[in-house]
Amino acid sequence: DVERTYRDAFQRALRPDALQAIGRSFQLVADYANSSVSSIVSPMLRQHRVDAVELNVNLDENAVFQTPAQFEAAMGRLTQIVPVVGASMGARFDSGGERIFLVDDAGTRLSSLQAM
Helix, strand or coil: CHHHHHHHHHHHHCCHHHHHHHHHHCEEEEECCCCCHHHHHHHHHHHCCCEEEEECCCCCCCCCCCCHHHHHHHHHHHHHHHHHHCCCEEEEECCCCCCEEEEECCCCECCHHHHC
16 A cells, blocks of 8 residues: 555654644645645644645646646745745645645745755
8 A cells, every 4th residue: 555655654754752842833834736645644734733724635637747837836826825824834745745845934935955
């Protein structure tokens, strides 16, 4: 089961002490890009009691493959939504769940290096 393998590996990578320290003070805007990632990540966020605003949760096979312009438009929306809802961070997953693109609390996109 691919989903279970992914979920278990993700859980092992988490630091439970960090999650407990953050508690409900951490708010996330998660954009799943209409991919199956939502079926894996969304339940994990709820399990760890992360306060999340979730976007593009429903699987839409027509929206999975996006042009660079569509991706940039979606990232632009995320940069606007994060500060408006007062979130600590925004995250957009790619359609395969292999990459994540982050936005800080001010709505600024973070480079890969900044995210690490």
